[in-house]
Amino acid sequence: MQPPPPLPAPPDSAPLDQPTVLAALRARVARLEGVGRARHGTDPIPVAEGIPLPGGGLARAAMHEVAAVSPGAAAAFCAVLLARSGGTVLWIAAGGSEGLQAWPPGLARCGLSPANLVLVRAERWADALWAMEEALRCPAVTGALLVAEDTARLDLTATRRLQLAAETGGALGLVLRRDAPNPDPSAAASHWRVGPLPSGGAGHGLADPRWQLELLRARGGRPGGPWAVTWRASSGTLDLEEAEAPVVETRRARRGR
């Protein structure tokens, strides 16, 4: 490992350049934590312009959880993030997830081209976890998604293993699971909740899909949201809406009642 760069000069010699100091400290902490050991890009994956996230986006070499309010919106959100990781992506599905299978033409609409996509099917949940861990450990994989069954147990140990594997390989790890009121504790770097919003189209024709993103928990950052975003497949961007989202029912709101 390289020796850490010297810190900027003490404040008495020059006026304190706070952003530079902060950036240097962040880089040093990241190196200590072992984030970004991967050979490929280490820059975080942007989610949407305007959503404040630690580091500016989803950290690579880390595991993130996505709780799905509806399967379609959450799967598309994951596909967008995986496509932005910019390399080979593994989509790992466990046995009896309702007979739902990833549909490559639809994923291609989210930017995930079939040239980069490898589909893995595991009959048993333990096999799926093993495959996810192996995939995250591989330096040639930039992203891996594990679709958890409804009944699957994904406890602290399992998520910690996945997190460690992701730190080794440097890939973006995503776990897609159904939104549950009391989720198991998890070692994921961030925890999202993704649900659909009405798109405003009426009668004939559907407008671009709108989703509600909620950052339930983030390591090194504050929870946030809900944000209303619109997915524009033509330009491949998630547009954050300025106005406060018409809150359907967030978990915090529920908890506050």
Added chain:
Amino acid sequence: MSRRFLALHLPDLATARIRRAEPDLPEAPLATWETSGSRRLLAAVDAAAAAIGLAPGQALADAQAIAPNLLLRPADREGDARALHGLALWARRYTPLAALDPPEGLILDITGCDHLWGGEAALLGDALDRLRRNGLSVQGAIAGAAATAAALARARADAPIAVSGIEAALAAPLPLGPALRLGAAELEALARLGLRRVGDLLDQPRGPLARRFGKALLDALDAVTGRRPHSIQPVQPPPELSETLDLLEPLITRPAIEAALDRLLAGLCTKLRLAGLGARRLALLAWRVDGAVQEVAIGTGQPNRTPAHLKRLFAEGLGRLEPDLGFERMALEARATDRMETGAQVSLGLGARRDMAALAELLDRLGQRLRVRRVAPVASHWPERSVSALDPQAVPPPPPPGWAHPGQPVLRLRRPKPLEVVALLPDAPPASLRWQGRSQRVLAAEGPLRLEPEWWRAQGREVAGAERRDAYRVELPCGTRLLVCRGGASGWRLHGHLP
């Protein structure tokens, strides 16, 4: 260099198998029988039965009259052939070129293999010993031509080892029946002419012999005298590279087997590196003490010669081995190899190439346990046909235009699920549908997209599950978007989830 062949003749393979399966059979002549048309004939006899004058082909009733205490079992030709094949696999411990000589013989091409056993006599002795210890009566011979060796093995019990080049002289004193494996009718016809030994035939002019008895007799004669050497067909093609390990103590435990595999892999990978090759298919062969041979095979997507990676691929298969009393010999064979760049080029290669290798290894590992595939886009409007599975190591072709059109779901149901939908008119878009236990109004519906099955592929029969359908993309008040289809007979079904 002249070739050397070892022939083994196992006259009582069929009866020995029965004795082995039923150990408490009394000591009495044993024979198997089969039906030929409406007659019941002896198929195989053991040594005791042969001693009292029984022979294959005899009528069953005659045999029972001669020996009232004769034990009889139905013949199992397929089982015998399987047993012989198993023995041929076992015999690959001596040479990679082991061939069947049905119905009861084996021929091994031992050219260049004998020195590993300390000479031809030692090799032959070892083979005969091991087979006899397993309760088989066996005769063997070594000669410079396959058919000569086989004839010697059948006709002489003293395990002769003959130098190459004197095949005709060797074969001359042999009786025609066992040497040329002739049928009873032909033997009788020859005997009537006073021809009883191979030498008698060799003295005859060839033309009249061919006219009288056909080409088959002359072919057999030429083969046994080595005039026309015929090649043998090995039970398995010889491996491109292999590594074997003989063990003093039989291996029983998993760690011991893994340690042996480590040594085999290290040796084989060195050979591969020297040859500039990488393995595509490998097989681990394990010879059990009782003569059974077990095999574990793996395949790799890209040529590979990393021992650690190959060992991981074997991890799953090792569990299938049944050591029972232990393995006394193990071999690792490279059944298929491909050219692979040498070490220097790889280590100087760019990161991208190293990553490619890492990905190939990952997909190999996953593929050993799970279903791993890539997808190839196919130009078809019928959704079920627009994607086809590809090998994970393959490179998918570019998508055809219009393949990922906006109406595609991100998740599809493997089997579309019936859905309760209300439409105002028979052909109208859905107005409301039952979703998550309650009836929900449809805010917006896009469609229909009418899909007709690919009738040009059906070739006169209905493609399973293919039925014309109207696809609608609907949005519910909560924002959930679904792909629902109306089929003619099947009604409304949920086909997938849209983003």
